[in-house]
Amino acid sequence: MDMSFTDDELAFQSEVREFLRDELPSEIVDKVAKGIELGKDEVERWHAILNARGWLAPNWPKSFGGGEWNAVQRHIFDTEAAAANAPRIVPFGLSMLGPVLQKFGSKEQQDHWLPRILDGSDWWCQGYSEPGAGSDLASLKTRAVRDGDHYVVNGQKTWTTLGQHANMIFCLVRTDPDVKQQEGISFLLIDMNTPGIEVRPIILLDGSDEVNEVWFTDVRVPVENLVGEENKGWTYAKYLLTHERANIAGVGFSQAGLAAVKRMARAENHNGKPLIENPHFAARVAQVDIDLRAMATSNLRIISKAAAGGAPGLEASMLKVKGSIIRQEINDLARRVAGPYAMPFASEALEGANDTIPDPLGAGPVAAQYFNNRKLSIFGGSNEIQRGIIAKVTMSGGRA
Amino acid sequence: MDMSFTDDELAFQSEVREFLRDELPSEIVDKVAKGIELGKDEVERWHAILNARGWLAPNWPKSFGGGEWNAVQRHIFDTEAAAANAPRIVPFGLSMLGPVLQKFGSKEQQDHWLPRILDGSDWWCQGYSEPGAGSDLASLKTRAVRDGDHYVVNGQKTWTTLGQHANMIFCLVRTDPDVKQQEGISFLLIDMNTPGIEVRPIILLDGSDEVNEVWFTDVRVPVENLVGEENKGWTYAKYLLTHERANIAGVGFSQAGLAAVKRMARAENHNGKPLIENPHFAARVAQVDIDLRAMATSNLRIISKAAAGGAPGLEASMLKVKGSIIRQEINDLARRVAGPYAMPFASEALEGANDTIPDPLGAGPVAAQYFNNRKLSIFGGSNEIQRGIIAKVTMSGGRA
């Protein structure tokens, strides 16, 4: 047992810190710290900075232009980046499609699409979920029918995050309706500029418009955009879903969030004293802090196991549940700190455009974030789905 | 809306208080206050005092020697009795069998058994649960086979509370094994002194021996001890289970328990101040207090509805769940207050026999009670069963 980083790991940590200090634009930091949405250009700027350093695709093999970091290195980067209020890397091309193409794509597909992900030529989005399917992903109804050298796609996808920025979408489509649900699904790459595609924003309860519905009406997709084999898409989809589980606990985000709560609570007055000194509020903060410390160690244990070649499955589900609960609890604390000033809100404030909303603690729209982050326990496999997996795996003979 | 008692109800409350002050023996109060088990003689003494006043069977019709109180009167009595640390009335004859005989028993059975319940000639216990059945009561296996003027009973009952004191047991037995579970059950009254009956105590996790297993080997029961019709026992069993739901929330017990916690926490030192002044402990107490105040009003609402002729069903399940949670929370607070002195314990202390166990707060065996009262959410229809009922009734069209 050794809980400290090796010298190599410490050196890498210093390198990351230095990079973030020198290269991360302060305008971006300000927005991230307040939970304000970044514009497309800002995200692309940060991606370009990372790409210039060779750090945009840390999980990719070097042969594809990636960093080939181990789990500990990725953890160090993620933690430092969150603490520095760096933006989250948009994962659709880099963490989702990339690995799928690397494993299942043709040489032509790899040569064409992978460099375009790195240099920002393409912004990918994800066409998995459909209305009415919820957690039952395999019940998808979007049809793709072969017509000569094309598939003709009809249907609807939903919860397409940042689809408004994307020029490409990877989709699960049904190519054989007559077999068992999972067996008739294919994985298609679709140009968003093809005629027949319509993107409509879904306004979320905090007024944000980051997710979309995507409608397909007789959309013609060249057959060379099929990944792998027809009707084998479910295999690739599962690979995608289980592959990228690094940072699933969001430890760095929680640490940054908790630090912000403490900072605000030191500044906020409660009956003539800083709120942080109020025993009831302090107890709330302390309990999350304690839970987070334990989870950070759980995270390190799993990372250490992954770095040693282990395959965390059950643990990832556990971390996702606990991680979402802790982050949501921190969001709840943030809204409490703000007191009456948690109430004012205009959805434009999400884009930093509204200066009339008072924000005495410099906290940004904390109540809106509290609501927005309810998604953490719903999207990407709800906590109920995760609990079901944990129970099933454990009670069918996994370890307790 | 009027939340105060009427003049009549207030007068009744005074009458009850006076009675408890004058008639409730102080030796019994001391034991109840500390959660020490009462002996059979002490219970019988209290029953006799109540019977002399005509208050032993408040829920029985006057024609059977009862008090015919309405729900509000019963509530007043229960609350005052709990606050005065009166013992709980042993319910098996009075609240369970009595109403069943009154509704389904023959004239002969009523004439014979009901007076004996009131005057203490019989101590009844309950033969419902069986090993391995848990909440699935209707899966019972104890067999009764007709043989001339007798049934011959073989099988085993469990969780028979205070069976060691009882001379009579009412049992659910299977008289027809070839029909649907619920349809082959009969309701028998059995003399515990019949050859072939063996009572073995089950020692609970706190060392108490109040529950028992009862074994039946070729036990011959006269056919006149069948209640109602053969194979209709499930109807009577359900009537028994749903009939006596007064005081299901245990509001009075919780109020008395919380008062004791506050008293102890005023006496206990924590870093040079009374523990009750510690903000973290005070917050725990306050939250239970607040929950209990709301539940007390829920209880009154339901009682008021029952007094007006309504039939609370769903509400009783809700009160049972919330009531058990609150009482268990109070037990948890009591063990916390005791600090290191929560640890010493000898099971003899449950009977008040052990003076070597230190008890500086006069709290009695609080940790043992904490464990013992885990039963509140398990026995009598577990909280899981209650939640199932609530969900089922509500989602099949009940009100939300």
Next chain:
Amino acid sequence: MNFELTEERQMLQDTLRRYLREKYTTAVRNDILTSDAGLSADIWAELAELGVLGALFTEEMGGFGGAGFDLAVVFEELGRAGVVEPVLDSALMGGRLLAAAGKSDMVEQVIAGTLHLAVAHGEPGGRYDMDYVHTKADGGVLTGRKAVVMNAEAADHLIVSARDGDAIALYLVAKDAKGVDIQGYPLLAGGRAGEVTFDNTPAEPLGLSLSDLQAATNLALVAISAEALGAMESATHLTKDYLMTRTQFGRPIGTFQALAHRMADLLIELEQARSAVINAAGYLEAPDADLHLSATKNLIGRIGRLVAEESIQMHGGIAMTQEYELAHIAKRIVMADHRFGDTDYHLERFIALSAA
């Protein structure tokens, strides 16, 4: 003991519920939410006409209600429908303060729906503290700043707390008086508020002190608790319906036991919330009213959070979308915790009052 509504209150409840169900649809409300005014003058006039505003005042004041249970009935229905119009701040708090000051002509206009008010009490940095008042009154003029003043822009008059020497007193200020500046903004859960500054603004002393404001705040605590209760009832109802109709893996999701049991827990807690509001309304005039009100507000805060979060979670994605009714309802529930003292504030107050 009797927990039935009187015939009059039952009628008020039925009328208001029916009116809001028919008129105050999600679509209508969404238009109001995104409007510049943040409220509907038509709805306001109709609420007055239905007698909803009059129900907040005693007969002596010119109304026909005014007791705790009258407030509970009105605000439970407003909460159920997610009404954003400032009945609480403008009519109830503002109106009852004017009634306490003997301004019966103005109260009449409030009941008629023709006069809008705002109560400007909280100040930046003051959080929920009642006696955190730095606005100064000196020789008939006020100078200072008030924070998150509900309905400030729509109000014709503001009732302002200010410190004259050591004492805190209440003053009446016309919105268009000299030196009044309002920076208005929308609120997350609907409606509008503003930061209000006074610079040597002429003001009329109302003859009311902090204790009068506390009495009005007690009314507001009943109202906001009942409103949150009504919203929780809506949330629970929507969730129940969703669980019964939404199918996944081939059956209604409400038949999945984990969700069924969590639904049962919500229903149990909803009963607790209902009883807590009854306590608040019933003990509003009792000597230990403050204790009961803090108990209620604490419980409503805790259960409100549970109901909002569990309702969203059990719905899944759809509850995250603004166009779905629950989104607004959940915001009303959670944001109620930020008014007149939050869960922790009232826990502390309950502890202090219990020890007293």
Next chain:
Amino acid sequence: MNFELTEERQMLQDTLRRYLREKYTTAVRNDILTSDAGLSADIWAELAELGVLGALFTEEMGGFGGAGFDLAVVFEELGRAGVVEPVLDSALMGGRLLAAAGKSDMVEQVIAGTLHLAVAHGEPGGRYDMDYVHTKADGGVLTGRKAVVMNAEAADHLIVSARDGDAIALYLVAKDAKGVDIQGYPLLAGGRAGEVTFDNTPAEPLGLSLSDLQAATNLALVAISAEALGAMESATHLTKDYLMTRTQFGRPIGTFQALAHRMADLLIELEQARSAVINAAGYLEAPDADLHLSATKNLIGRIGRLVAEESIQMHGGIAMTQEYELAHIAKRIVMADHRFGDTDYHLERFIALSAA
């Protein structure tokens, strides 16, 4: 970063786990629980022989372990098996205090299992306060009373805290010394303790102060947390097995979704507890050890209660019976909260240390 046990610790864990599984059965333990001594001399001798006691001491002290992770490994296994022998009080705390005092001959006997100790520190009315000491030391004799002294009756010597003027120091007292009186009693979760009074009892100053006792208490915090973790693992394991084998309404109750999800939550929290114990062991020698230890003890207290209560609830009636393994395990878990400061005590300490 490396979270694998060293080979030595892995061997210690395997050996101890196998030994306890074979020897320390429920039946054996129940005999010990109801015995007059409250512990088994045979088991004690075998623990010494297996090197379990030696693992609690550094090589310098004559052992072959003594680090945080050594304690964690040993006490996790003791907790898993519900061992009631006073390894924590007699060998770990007592022995390490004697080691700190340079009593190497006595430490040797502790490691050999031939010397029993008790630490007499807490006093009636002192709750968990470390500096609540009214026992007086004056001219080489002690007078005062100590509360709930673990293993007092079996101990050959007691290590006693007493106040000499303003300073608190530790003294060694032979159990049969003049003026020592012990009122012994059993404990709910097994083992025995006693109220110990000293009346002008001759005592040997150990040259140790309160800070040495605090250091020993830090060791005890790692140990009790690891012990509770081991017991939680047992409780969770028993519950999992029960859910898989017990059928109701025709199928294993673990297939009922409500129970399955609650089981999942227990497993999630168990991982948290495991990480918390790793933190306690890993940071035992760090400058901010106190902060980490309080964090761990608070978390263990919270999760311990959840695991004990949920395990009992999901079992149902059988868990209420003394003869079922879980009954004892649940008591060990919950009663661990009453040692060296409970959940709230360590929450406060964590808050104070965080602010520092």
